[in-house]
Amino acid sequence: MAHFTKATSLHDWLNQRLGIDTVRRVMATEYWIPKNINFLWAMGMVLAITFGLLLISGIFLLMYYQPNVATAFDSVNYTIMQEVGYGWLWRHIHGVAASVVFLIIYIHMFTGIYYGSYKKGREMIWLSGMLLFVAFSAEAFSGYMLPWGQMSYWAGMVITNLFAGGSLHADGLVEWIRGDYVPAQAFLNRFFMLHVLLIPLAILGLIGLHFGALRIPHVNNQDGEEIDFEAEAAKYKAGDKANSKVIAFVNDFMSKDMMVVGIYLIFFFYLVFYHYDFAMDPVNFDPANGLKTPAHIYPEWYFLWSYEILRPFSTDVGLIAFAFAQVIFFALPFLDKSPNAVPASRRGLFKFWFWAMLIDMIILTAMGKVPPEGLFSTIGLYAALTFIGLWIALPFITKFEKKV
Amino acid sequence: MKNSSRRGFMGKAFGAVAGVGAVASLYAMKRSWDPLPSVKAAGFTTLDMSAYKENELVTEKWRGKPIFVLKQTAEMVKKAKSNPKDIERLIKVGNDYFMVCLGLCTHLGCIPGYNPEEKSFLCACHGGMYDFTGDVTKAPPPRGLDIPPFKIDGNKLVLGEEGPEYKKMLENGTTLRA
Numbered sequence: 001m002a003h004f005t006k007a008t009s010l011h012d013w014l015n016q017r018l019g020i021d022t023v024r025r026v027m028a029t030e031y032w033i034p035k036n037i038n039f040l041w042a043m044g045m046v047l048a049i050t051f052g053l054l055l056i057s058g059i060f061l062l063m064y065y066q067p068n069v070a071t072a073f074d075s076v077n078y079t080i081m082q083e084v085g086y087g088w089l090w091r092h093i094h095g096v097a098a099s100v101v102f103l104i105i106y107i108h109m110f111t112g113i114y115y116g117s118y119k120k121g122r123e124m125i126w127l128s129g130m131l132l133f134v135a136f137s138a139e140a141f142s143g144y145m146l147p148w149g150q151m152s153y154w155a156g157m158v159i160t161n162l163f164a165g166g167s168l169h170a171d172g173l174v175e176w177i178r179g180d181y182v183p184a185q186a187f188l189n190r191f192f193m194l195h196v197l198l199i200p201l202a203i204l205g206l207i208g209l210h211f212g213a214l215r216i217p218h219v220n221n222q223d224g225e226e227i228d229f230e231a232e233a234a235k236y237k238a239g240d241k242a243n244s245k246v247i248a249f250v251n252d253f254m255s256k257d258m259m260v261v262g263i264y265l266i267f268f269f270y271l272v273f274y275h276y277d278f279a280m281d282p283v284n285f286d287p288a289n290g291l292k293t294p295a296h297i298y299p300e301w302y303f304l305w306s307y308e309i310l311r312p313f314s315t316d317v318g319l320i321a322f323a324f325a326q327v328i329f330f331a332l333p334f335l336d337k338s339p340n341a342v343p344a345s346r347r348g349l350f351k352f353w354f355w356a357m358l359i360d361m362i363i364l365t366a367m368g369k370v371p372p373e374g375l376f377s378t379i380g381l382y383a384a385l386t387f388i389g390l391w392i393a394l395p396f397i398t399k400f401e402k403k404v
Numbered sequence: 405m406k407n408s409s410r411r412g413f414m415g416k417a418f419g420a421v422a423g424v425g426a427v428a429s430l431y432a433m434k435r436s437w438d439p440l441p442s443v444k445a446a447g448f449t450t451l452d453m454s455a456y457k458e459n460e461l462v463t464e465k466w467r468g469k470p471i472f473v474l475k476q477t478a479e480m481v482k483k484a485k486s487n488p489k490d491i492e493r494l495i496k497v498g499n500d501y502f503m504v505c506l507g508l509c510t511h512l513g514c515i516p517g518y519n520p521e522e523k524s525f526l527c528a529c530h531g532g533m534y535d536f537t538g539d540v541t542k543a544p545p546p547r548g549l550d551i552p553p554f555k556i557d558g559n560k561l562v563l564g565e566e567g568p569e570y571k572k573m574l575e576n577g578t579t580l581r582a
Contacts, residue, residue, distance in 0.1 A: 154514065158529070161513040167546060169580060176434075180443050182468035190437070291463055291470045293515035297529045311530055315511055315546045372531045 028250035032233050034221035035247055041219065042260035043108040049261050050101045050268075051203070057093040058196070065146065067192035069185050072148035073287045092276040098140055099279040100268060102302035105133060113332065114354055116341035117220035123333040124213040130330045132206045135199055140300065142195035148188060149284030154297050156183040156191075166316040182290055224342035296371055304368030305361045309388075311372055312381035321384060328391050335391065338398040346404055349397040353390060360386045448564035450557075451504075453497040459536075461518040463507055466552055466563045470507035470515055472538070475500060480523065480536050492578045493537040493548065495569065497556055504561065505538040505549035516549075525549075551579035 007013035014020050033041075064084050066075040080087035109129070112118055118126035141159060145152045160183065164174045179186025218229055227245050236244040247253055271278070283294045299307050310322035340347055344354040360383055367380035449466040456462055456475040464471040476484065476494060481501050484490040494501040507515050514529035524541065525534040533542035538549035555567030573579050 158512045158514065175439055176437055179437055179439050180468065181439070184443075184468060186440065186443070290468055291465060291515070293528065295528050297514060311544075314543045318544060371528070377531070 028254075029248050030233065030237075031215075031249040032229050032236075032246040033219055033249050033253040034225075034227055035245055036221040036223060036225065037219070038222060039260050040107070040111040042257045043104055043111060045257045045261055046104050046264050047101065047108060048207070049265070050097050050104060051207070053093055053097045053268075054101065055200070057090040057097065060087075060090040061094055062196060067146070067189050069148060069188055069288070072146065072188060076147045077285065089272075092272045092279075094143075095279040096268065096271045096276050098143060099300065099302070100271065101136065102140070102300075105136065106302070109133070109329070110354075110358060112220075113357075114344045115220055115222065116224055116336075116343070116347075118333045119336060120226075120339075120341045121217035122213075122220065122341075125210065125217065126333050127330060128206060128210040128213050132203065132210055133329075134326075135203045135206055137303070139195060139199045139203065140302070142191045142199060144300065145183075145188060145191045146195060147284060148288045149281075150286040150288060150292075150294050151281050151284040151297070153183055153288035153290065154293055155299060156187065158297060160187075162319065162322070166319045183288075220341070222343065224340070298369055301365060301369070304366075305364035305387075308364040308368035308380050309384045311368070312377060312384055321388065324388065324391075332394075335394045336398045337395050338401040338403075340401060340404050342404055348401050350401060353394060353397060356386070357390050360390065448562060451561045451563065452559065453500070453502060453561055454559050456502070459520050459523070461520070464563075471552060471563065472503065472505045472507040472518070472549065474503040474518070474536060476503065476536065484537055489578075490535070490537040490539055492573065492576065493539060493551065495551075495554065495556070495561070497561060498559060502561075503536060503538050504554060504563075505551055507549070509545055510540070510547050510550060511545040547580070553581070 004016055007016060011020070061080060064075060064080050064087065066072055066079075076091070080091055112126065112129070141155070145156050156178075160174050160177050163177055164170050175181060177187075178184070179190060218227070221227065225245075229246060232244045232246040235241075236246055236248070241247075279300075281300075286294075298304065306322060306325045309325045310318045312318070313321055336350075338347065338350065344351045363379065363383045364387065367376055367383060370376045372380065447467050449464065449471070451464060451471075451473065456473055458475045458477045459480070460475070462473045464473055481491075481494070484494060484501070493503065493505075495504050496502075509516050509527040509529065509532055511527065511530055511532050514527050516525035516527040516532070516534060518525050523536040525538070527533070527545070530544050531542065532540065532545040534545070534549055535541050538551075540546075540548045551570070551573060552563050553566045554570050555562045555565040556569060574581060
């Protein structure tokens with residue numbers, strides 16, 4: 001049996017039973033972060049804080065929201081918005097955070113792509129991050145159903161129809177997902193369950209995996225330099241902090257991290273108080289009506305790029321292109337054949353690939369928002385083809401990249 | 405050695421029990437997501453076909469889905485007869501011809517809008533178009549609007565029942581089972 005002595009303090013009492021000093025050392029004071037990083041390395045913490053905001057605002061919304069096709073719309077737009085004290089605050093935080101979280105996810109992803117933080121042992125960080133992206137997408141979609149407005153209903157209709165698989169006509173599968181011939185009570189109830197329980201559980205687990213995946217390879221740095229973390233940590237612990245290439249996660253790195261978080265939160269609450277409308281589609285302030293399609297059905301801005309890859313093609317080709325767009329980012333560490341894990345600016349053709357991909361996704365996003373007519377259709381088609389072309393080109397341009 | 409083989413056997417025995425349980429649970433979970441019997445039973449709509457006006461689109465409701473009913477003018481019938489694919493899509497009740505279709509775009513299920521002047525449907529979601537018989541004229545929709553199961557009963561049309569005229573449409577590929 002383990003030996004326990006009479007505790008000298010509450011700290012000691014807990015330490016004997018839970019090893020809190022060890023936990024603190026392993027998780028914080030001796031978890032090493034390179035010095036050579038910039039504010040883009042704070043996006044992980046910004047995301048964690050935003051997830052926290054979503055969770056807390058969601059808990060308060062959950063206390064008044066009613067997952068019933070007859071009352072859902074009013075429980076959001078009347079009860080929460082007009083009756084519940086500060087109900088509007090929770091809703092606007094939840095809506096704005098749901099939108100902004102994707103902006104930060106995209107910045108976080110493109111930072112990783114730019115600095116090559118998905119290879120040389122960091123593949124699992126990338127893959128777990130992509131799983132988080134998928135889980136957040138499902139969470140956003142299921143949450144979008146809940147106010148049961150026109151956009152909720154029709155987005156639900158269109159997205160569940162994707163599962164018919166075009167010419168496969170898996171209508172049985174679509175009806176199984178909905179629990180009805182059309183989105184109705186069974187559909188709303190099960191998406192409510194997914195939104196408030198199953199997907200958040202998955203997200204929490206994946207966040208754990210994502211953090212865990214960082215432990216062994218450590219965080220990348222601005223130059224993709226391979227750091228001997230043990231040697232550098234030894235220097236730091238010996239007191240030579242100036243010459244060590246690493247700092248402790250807490251308090252050194254965390255203080256700067258929280259500085260960025262502070263600036264972010266000012267921007268975030270500016271949006272919550274003065275510009276929440278960007279996250280609230282006016283069409284969704286009409287109650288769901290299964291006999292009237294809105295003039296234009298478009299997803300929230302963060303799904304527009306993949307929506308635009310679906311749109312210009314015939315059903316089957318569109319579905320294949322869409323499926324390709326959904327999964328291809330998972331393959332990035334394996335399609336990038338170059339051993340270089342340095343910033344894109346030092347990687348020859350990959351530099352152009354990076355900026356072309358970023359600009360193409362912005363064009364796809366813009367074209368996904370406008371009606372699919374005339375010139376916009378054409379631009380959308382070429383942008384979609386460019387997206388696919390860039391991914392096909394990636395293994396070739398990286399294979400012949402010079403070693404730096 | 406003896407010990408470890410016993411443990412091995414116990415592990416395998418547990419694996420077998422757990423496997424059966426897992427399959428059974430998955431089946432129960434699958435069944436729990438199936439549409440409820442009450443949902444499936446509420447599936448019949450009767451339309452009085454004498455009430456419709458020519459070239460005026462009326463939207464009815466069947467199984468929560470919109471049903472387009474468009475009574476054809478003499479001119480439209482004449483035009484449809486020149487194309488066997490078009491005339492097969494129309495339903496003859498008494499002496500009148502009707503287009504009766506699910507009002508959901510066969511691409512991704514938006515509701516197309518009808519333009520009585522052009523006598524065509526346009527889906528605003530992805531730009532698909534259909535003619536006055538519901539046949540597709542512009543991609544991305546892969547096929548014409550689906551025709552719901554129907555039975556002609558004098559001057560009435562019962563949606564949800566499969567009459568001989570509907571079965572013929574299924575056989576010759578005019579529509580898929582909606």
